[in-house]
Amino acid sequence: MKNEMTMVEADIWHPVQQQQLFRSLLDAFSYPGRIQSCTTEPSIALLSALLDGQTTLSDPQDLLDESVWPKLEARRVPYDLAAFILLDGSRAPERAPKLGTLEEPEHGATLLLRVAALHADSASELRLQLTGPGIRQPVSLGVNGLHADWIAARNDWVSDFPLGVELLLCDGQRFVALPRTTQIKIGGAA
Amino acid sequence: MNAYYELPMEDAGYSFGFLDEYAKKEVRRCILKAISVPGYQTPYASREMPMGRGFGTGGLQLTLSLIGADDTLKVIDQGSDDSVNAVNLRQFVQLTCPGVQVTEKTQEATLIQSRHRIPEKPLTEQQILVLQVPYPDALVVVEPSEARRKVMHGEADYSRLLVKLYEDVVRFAEITLSHRYPTRINGHYVIDPSPIPRWDVPRLHQSPALVLLGAGREKKIYAVPPYTVAEPLVFDDIAFRVEDFRDSNGNRIACRCCGSTESFLDELIDDAGKVTHQCSDSSYCEEHQETISARKQA
Numbered sequence: 001m002k003n004e005m006t007m008v009e010a011d012i013w014h015p016v017q018q019q020q021l022f023r024s025l026l027d028a029f030s031y032p033g034r035i036q037s038c039t040t041e042p043s044i045a046l047l048s049a050l051l052d053g054q055t056t057l058s059d060p061q062d063l064l065d066e067s068v069w070p071k072l073e074a075r076r077v078p079y080d081l082a083a084f085i086l087l088d089g090s091r092a093p094e095r096a097p098k099l100g101t102l103e104e105p106e107h108g109a110t111l112l113l114r115v116a117a118l119h120a121d122s123a124s125e126l127r128l129q130l131t132g133p134g135i136r137q138p139v140s141l142g143v144n145g146l147h148a149d150w151i152a153a154r155n156d157w158v159s160d161f162p163l164g165v166e167l168l169l170c171d172g173q174r175f176v177a178l179p180r181t182t183q184i185k186i187g188g189a190a
Numbered sequence: 191m192n193a194y195y196e197l198p199m200e201d202a203g204y205s206f207g208f209l210d211e212y213a214k215k216e217v218r219r220c221i222l223k224a225i226s227v228p229g230y231q232t233p234y235a236s237r238e239m240p241m242g243r244g245f246g247t248g249g250l251q252l253t254l255s256l257i258g259a260d261d262t263l264k265v266i267d268q269g270s271d272d273s274v275n276a277v278n279l280r281q282f283v284q285l286t287c288p289g290v291q292v293t294e295k296t297q298e299a300t301l302i303q304s305r306h307r308i309p310e311k312p313l314t315e316q317q318i319l320v321l322q323v324p325y326p327d328a329l330v331v332v333e334p335s336e337a338r339r340k341v342m343h344g345e346a347d348y349s350r351l352l353v354k355l356y357e358d359v360v361r362f363a364e365i366t367l368s369h370r371y372p373t374r375i376n377g378h379y380v381i382d383p384s385p386i387p388r389w390d391v392p393r394l395h396q397s398p399a400l401v402l403l404g405a406g407r408e409k410k411i412y413a414v415p416p417y418t419v420a421e422p423l424v425f426d427d428i429a430f431r432v433e434d435f436r437d438s439n440g441n442r443i444a445c446r447c448c449g450s451t452e453s454f455l456d457e458l459i460d461d462a463g464k465v466t467h468q469c470s471d472s473s474y475c476e477e478h479q480e481t482i483s484a485r486k487q488a
Contacts, residue, residue, distance in 0.1 A: 102344035106223040133418035179226035
């Protein structure tokens with residue numbers, strides 16, 4: 001019985017686990033820059049909590065194991081058409097993903113970027129200053145293993161609000177959300 | 191719903207939270223987009239619920255997609271935990287979500303579903319407020335075509351809505367909207383904040399708690415994220431004002447039960463035609479009565 005319980009707890013495909021994952025996602029989007037922890041590898045866990053047959057996923061760098069695709073149920077589509085895109089954050093960003101339209105900004109893509117490490121305050125390769133909805137006092141976020149061009153590209157993609165993209169940065173155990181409303185500046189706290 | 195009602199259990203039964211997992215994922219994806227584009231009415235596939243549309247199905251679908259066994263739920267209708275709509279929705283959640291705690295105390299709840307009021311007690315970061323919305327679009331009074339309203343929202347073009355408010359000022363020397371007051375979120379989208387009284391509108395501004403609004407019949411979800419600017423639509427020279435609860439002598443009317451002079455009041459008229467006032471938020475009123483009686487005993 002005890003074995004069964006631990007199995008259920010680690011199973012990201014179980015509805016109970018997916019509900020908890022979604023609540024961490026909800027906190028992440030409500031309070032951008034707050035790092036959320038996750039019991040398993042977050043990029044796949046978050047995809048499992050969000051995707052089903054009604055939505056689309058693109059994995060241009062083949063980061064996903066082939067065996068995961070059937071469980072995700074999502075339709076495999078090219079980069080330009082995908083609602084969700086999984087990418088390696090250490091590589092430079094490519095062309096713009098779907099940004100939505102003025103009438104339907106919700107069609108802007110959600111990008112999951114795998115990075116080496118996320119830190120709330122310790123020294124990191126890249127320091128970001130965040131302001132915007134959900135942030136009472138400017139928050140700083142440290143990221144290791146994110147290509148430096150990503151922030152400039154993302155800031156360009158979200159410059160025509162309401163159009164834009166959402167970023168989810170995921171390291172080995174934690175993740176953080178950067179919705180399109182968050183203003184990101186590169187540099188440490190003043 | 192009568193107290194003896196049981197869900198028809200078929201072989202498979204119902205999953206936790208009544209909705210199937212696909213319906214929940216759809217709502218969840220929409221919630222995240224709604225937070226990312228504050229105030230934008232995100233369309234979603236609203237499911238049939240075992241109650242009529244217009245009875246809070248939008249709010250209920252949000253609640254059921256959010257709720258987990260460790261949540262504590264409070265349901266209010268017009269400020270009261272005991273009115274028919276609130277009792278029915280609460281019973282339904284208890285029936286379909288085993289393990290969920292329910293409460294009437296605002297501070298104990300992690301999830302609050304409400305119709306037409308925001309609790310008097312300030313909400314915290316640990317809480318989520320779900321509001322039931324009958325008419326999600328603030329522009330519907332000036333533009334009948336939804337396609338055109340979507341363009342107007344995208345362009346943040348609210349000139350015709352401002353003209354409507356201006357006409358009110360010219361005719362009545364007062365903006366005549368008592369509830370559903372158009373409110374601009376994060377400097378772009380104007381939302382219909384559901385039929386909350388004007389009194390509650392300032393509570394949306396920089397709220398520590400996430401506010402989610404769900405319209406089941408109109409199939410829309412929108413959000414006011416925490417710590418976000420929410421400004422009621424006004425003119426530079428005419429300030430927004432909330433309901434005035436002063437009597438003819440200029441004194442603030444007190445609640446007849448708890449004596450509070452700081453809450454939103456309901457006006458009651460008894461059979462003899464006598465007008466009295468009472469707190470609309472029943473949980474706040476009861477707590478205030480308890481503190482007063484405790485103070486008297488001490």
